[in-house]
Every structure is written in structure tokens, then in C-alpha cells.
Amino acid sequence: MFHVQTRxxxxxxxxxxxxxxxxxLIAGATRAGYNPLRHPISSLSIGHLGWTQITTFxxxxxxxxxxxxxxxRITKSQGVSVWGPRIIALCAIGLxxxxxFTTDPLSGYPSGLHTLRENRSLSGVLHDLFSAFLFIGYPFAAYKFARIxxxxxETGWAIYTIVSGLAFICFFIITSIGFAQVAGFVEYGGLFQRITITILWCWMTLVAIHFLRVYDNIVPRE
Known part of the structure; x- marks a missing residue:
């Protein structure tokens, strides 16, 4: 039973x-007035259709x-650091x-709205606070897993993890510049964020596949 649950x-x-x-992808392409190149993914949680993104989170x-x-479970059984998985758990709590907590309007969505820093709602502040668990946590998780x-x-995985973590940081910085309404970046803040998030999820998915194979080699399926 324990094996089945872990798988x-x-x-x-x-x-x-x-x-x-x-x-x-679906919500961003179908939401009226929403521009995936400009607007944050979190903005999809605003409005009467926002429940779709809230549910996704x-x-x-x-x-x-x-x-x-x-x-x-796996890293502990192998005698390596469990801090990488713990940080991923914090990323999950952030999501x-x-x-x-719903984010505040940003970069003109919805309906041309943009919440100034001094007018932030408590919900918007808490949304950003929890989101930071993911955006700040992942680079630290990548560092810990690179060491593992x-x-x-497993040199190839170590190199990929390091490159992924560094690329994530670079695009996150560019994303932050865009969402700060800096000219030349604001129009593509949403695009930069999607690149940032895709880097993270590609790593998560591939590492999950890798550890599933590792686990099946340790505990063969019946």
C-alpha cells in the first residue's frame, strides 16, 4: 500500500x-479583454470566471x-538531503x-484597471506573499536538488537543474520589471512570466518522471 501511495x-x-x-492557456485565450502577452496569470482569478484559476491554484x-x-520519502531512504523536497512543499503551500487570496488588478486588466502600490488590498498583498513561496522557493529547491x-x-540532471534555476531567476527578474510598468517591458510582462513558469514546470515534470523511474527500480511494480 505504501508503495502504491508513493507512486x-x-x-x-x-x-x-x-x-x-x-x-x-485555455483561460488566457478565451477571457475578454485579457492579453496573455501583457497580463499576469494570477489576473485570471479576477472576476466571475476567476474560479477557474482559483481552482487551478x-x-x-x-x-x-x-x-x-x-x-x-525517496530522498530520506537514499540518505540524501530532504531539504529540496521540503522547499517544494513550501512552493505548493504558496500555490x-x-x-x-485574489490578486489586485495589474497592467490594465480587468477593464484598464491598475492598482497602485499604496492602494493595494489585503487580499492582493497576501496573494503576492504566498506567490513568493513559489518564485523564491524554486531556485533554492533547484540548488538543493543539484547537490543531490x-x-x-547524475551529472546531466545536475547541469540541467542548475541551468533551469538560473534561467528561472533571469526571467523572473525581467517579469518583475515588466509588471513594475517599466516602458519596453510592460507590454510583455505576461509573456516573460509564462516563460518563467514554464521553466519551472518543465523541470518539475521531468524530475517527477525521473524519480518515478528511480522508485520503480528500487521497488519494482508487482
Whole structure:
């Protein structure tokens, strides 16, 4: 039973990224007045159709938390650091928290609105606070997992993880500049954010597949 549960949790890690991506692709393409190149993914949680993105945050957060539990079990059994999985659990909590608190209008959505810093709502502030768990947490998780891969002599995975973490940081900085309404960047803030998030989810999905294979080699399926 323990084996079956762990496999399911690893599979939840494989599912998390595609579910999140499919959600914003559909909602972003169909929401009136929404421009995926300019507007944040979180803005999809605003309005009467916002429940779709709110649900996505909650569901994907739960999937990611389950994945983190599976990673804790595996890394602990292998005698390596469990801090990487713990940080992924914090990322998951960040997604869940972001679902409970709706962001403020930004970059002209909805209906040309933009909330100035001094007029932020409590919900918007808490949304950003929980989102920081994900955006700040992932680079630290990448660092911890790179050390795990190096210790296990999985050089290719270590290099990929380091490159992914650094690319994530670079595009996150550019995204932040865009959402700060800096001319030349604001029109593409949404695009830069989507690149940032895609880097994260590609790594999560591929690492989940990798650890599922590792786990099946340790505990063969019956």
C-alpha cells in the first residue's frame, strides 16, 4: 500500500505542470479583454470566471504537495538531503495560498484597471506573499536538488537543474520589471512570466518522471 501511495504521489508531480499550463492557456485565450502577452496569470482569478484559476491554484498546489511528500520519502531512504523536497512543499503551500487570496488588478486588466502600490488590498498583498513561496522557493529547491544529483553522480540532471534555476531567476527578474510598468517591458510582462513558469514546470515534470523511474527500480511494480 505504501508503495502504491508513493507512486501515485510521484504521478501527481507529473500531472501538476501540464494541468497548470493547460488551465492558463485555455483561460488566457478565451477571457475578454485579457492579453496573455501583457497580463499576469494570477489576473485570471479576477472576476466571475476567476474560479477557474482559483481552482487551478488549489488543485495544482495539492498535487505538488503530494509530490513533495513522495520526494521526501525517496530522498530520506537514499540518505540524501530532504531539504529540496521540503522547499517544494513550501512552493505548493504558496500555490494554495495564492488560490485563497485574489490578486489586485495589474497592467490594465480587468477593464484598464491598475492598482497602485499604496492602494493595494489585503487580499492582493497576501496573494503576492504566498506567490513568493513559489518564485523564491524554486531556485533554492533547484540548488538543493543539484547537490543531490551531484552526490548521486547524475551529472546531466545536475547541469540541467542548475541551468533551469538560473534561467528561472533571469526571467523572473525581467517579469518583475515588466509588471513594475517599466516602458519596453510592460507590454510583455505576461509573456516573460509564462516563460518563467514554464521553466519551472518543465523541470518539475521531468524530475517527477525521473524519480518515478528511480522508485520503480528500487521497488519494482508487482
Amino acid at each position: 501515485k504521489l510521484l504521478i501527481s508531480g507529473i500531472m501538476a505542470g501540464p494541468v497548470f499550463t493547460l488551465s492558463w 488549489l488543485v495544482v498546489g495539492i498535487l505538488l504537495f503530494g509530490f513533495a511528500i513522495a520526494l521526501m 494554495i495560498g495564492a488560490g485563497f 544529483f551531484i552526490k548521486k553522480k
